[in-house]
Amino acid sequence: MAPTPTLPAFDLVIFGATGDLAKRKLLPALFQRFIAGQVDSASRIIGSARDTLGSDGFRERVSAAITADAQGQSLEGFLSLVDYVAVDVSSESGWSDLKNRLQQFPDRVRIFYLAIGPALFARACQRIHDYGLDGPSSRVVVEKPIGHDLLSAQDINATLAKVFSEAQTYRIDHYLGKESVQNLLALRFGNALFEPLWNAARIDHVQITVAEELGVAGRAGYYDTAGALRDMVQNHLLQLLCFVAMEPPHSMNADVVRDEKLKVMRSLKPMSAEDVRQYTVRGQYRRGNLGDGSVPGYCEELGAESSRTETFVAMRAEIANWRWAGVPFYLRTGKRLPQRVSEIVVSFQPVRHSMFGPAAGPMTPNKLIIRLQPDEGVHLGLMIKEPGPGGLRLRSTALNMSFADTFAGSRQPEAYERLLMDVVRGNPTLFMRRDEVEAAWAWVDPILKAWAADPEPPKPYTAGTWGPSAAIALVERDGRTWHEELEHYS
Numbered sequence: 270m271a272p273t274p275t276l277p278a279f280d281l282v283i284f285g286a287t288g289d290l291a292k293r294k295l296l297p298a299l300f301q302r303f304i305a306g307q308v309d310s311a312s313r314i315i316g317s318a319r320d321t322l323g324s325d326g327f328r329e330r331v332s333a334a335i336t337a338d339a340q341g342q343s344l345e346g347f348l349s350l351v352d353y354v355a356v357d358v359s360s361e362s363g364w365s366d367l368k369n370r371l372q373q374f375p376d377r378v379r380i381f382y383l384a385i386g387p388a389l390f391a392r393a394c395q396r397i398h399d400y401g402l403d404g405p406s407s408r409v410v411v412e413k414p415i416g417h418d419l420l421s422a423q424d425i426n427a428t429l430a431k432v433f434s435e436a437q438t439y440r441i442d443h444y445l446g447k448e449s450v451q452n453l454l455a456l457r458f459g460n461a462l463f464e465p466l467w468n469a470a471r472i473d474h475v476q477i478t479v480a481e482e483l484g485v486a487g488r489a490g491y492y493d494t495a496g497a498l499r500d501m502v503q504n505h506l507l508q509l510l511c512f513v514a515m516e517p518p519h520s521m522n523a524d525v526v527r528d529e530k531l532k533v534m535r536s537l538k539p540m541s542a543e544d545v546r547q548y549t550v551r552g553q554y555r556r557g558n559l560g561d562g563s564v565p566g567y568c569e570e571l572g573a574e575s576s577r578t579e580t581f582v583a584m585r586a587e588i589a590n591w592r593w594a595g596v597p598f599y600l601r602t603g604k605r606l607p608q609r610v611s612e613i614v615v616s617f618q619p620v621r622h623s624m625f626g627p628a629a630g631p632m633t634p635n636k637l638i639i640r641l642q643p644d645e646g647v648h649l650g651l652m653i654k655e656p657g658p659g660g661l662r663l664r665s666t667a668l669n670m671s672f673a674d675t676f677a678g679s680r681q682p683e684a685y686e687r688l689l690m691d692v693v694r695g696n697p698t699l700f701m702r703r704d705e706v707e708a709a710w711a712w713v714d715p716i717l718k719a720w721a722a723d724p725e726p727p728k729p730y731t732a733g734t735w736g737p738s739a740a741i742a743l744v745e746r747d748g749r750t751w752h753e754e755l756e757h758y759s
């Protein structure tokens with residue numbers, strides 16, 4: 270992997286530092302960047318929450334969060350960057366201490382990571398400002414979901430904008446930090462091969478699947494207020510769709526790239542209530558077998574009699590612009606599906622005329638399969654001749670490229686590693702701009718409304734299956750099928 274230059278020392282304040290996100294993602298990612306030499310050892314990582322832990326107490330937690338990959342020496346070094354200030358975002362408690370701490374380096378890049386509920390954003394931002402902690406070199410970071418509909422997203426964005434300019438605001442969609450997602454840009458725009466074929470004249474349809482084996486145990490409280498459309502489609506899947514469908518940006522400048530994504534969001538064909546009925550499927554998992562045994566159903570995990578929250582969505586979206594008009598984009602995501610897999614499948618038009626005759630067997634249209642996780646790679650489905658005499662039979666096979674083989678020995682960094690360092694560097698290319706987030710909600714809102722008005726609950730599906738049968742019918746009605754496992758391509 271290319272060497273990573275050390276970035277100038279920075280101060281990062283994590284509000285909500287005792288929470289799950291800090292523990293599972295942020296601190297391990299910072300540690301990895303530290304051992305990679307990217308984090309200057311004069312930088313400070315200041316945890317902040319209501320608990321009166323003290324710096325040593327917090328360091329113990331940090332070391333527990335990263336011991337899995339820590340080597341003694343480096344861990345010691347990393348912990349020397351870590352500090353803690355007890356702050357209550359909802360009151361004045363602790364803010365003067367935080368101010369004293371930050372004042373030591375007034376000119377540094379100063380990052381406020383709001384790993385707290387959106388209901389607290391306004392109070393946090395206001396106090397950051399009232400205590401004079403913000404300035405030209407400060408930045409704020411927030412996580413998806415930004416709101417639960419267009420109105421609430423606009424509210425959150427307006428709240429942040431009272432204190433931080435758009436250029437200082439970093440909205441994380443961690444999918445954009447995944448290597449394989451960035452590789453989509455390289456694949457599309459670093460190769461001359463695909464672009465001439467990348468349009469409605471050559472592409473029959475596109476499928477985007479993000480399937481998970483996990484259920485919602487441990488976060489059912491949040492999940493039940495969100496559901497798969499808000500949790501996954503409004504952000505991750507639509508971001509992937511934008512990367513697939515956008516026009517070539519003329520440079521990697523953050524706003525140039527985000528302008529092109531925004532155009533795609535705004536070209537998504539709005540869905541009427543009737544379209545929602547026809548082109549979307551909601552599901553909710555019931556108890557079933559997955560992996561080594563039986564797993565509980567969604568309501569069992571939630572501890573509720575019933576719920577109208579969807580844990581699965583399949584839909585047929587269309588992009589109403591010159592390049593894509595008429596090409597269906599089938600999106601699918603769900604919990605408790607048979608395997609964890611995220612992939613984008615671009616299916617090309619069939620050959621216009623087959624000279625081979627029926628004895629050669631069926632002709633499978635070419636497919637470009639971009640596997641995002643696990644086993645990241647790119648596969649191109651082609652027709653070839655089966656070996657041997659006795660007539661000419663064709664069969665579909667694939668050119669396979671696996672990242673693990675191509676980059677054997679190099680470590681795949683976690684999404685947060687890249688994203689956190691981009692905040693330090695001041696590069697917002699892989700973060701969602703305000704207008705993008707709002708455009709995504711503007712498209713999703715009518716779907717949410719139509720579902721809310723529908724007396725039918727989500728369709729049940731058994732854990733360990735690919736969702737309700739209606740999701741299969743959704744593509745089969747169009748004479749197509751969901752792309753199946755890669756096995757016959759490997």
Ligand code: BG6
Pocket residue numbers: 481483500501
């Ligand atoms: C999060 C969602 O944004 O993404 C989770 O809130 C989901 O529900 C997760 O499990 C999936 O991320 P990944 O990186 O495991 O594909």
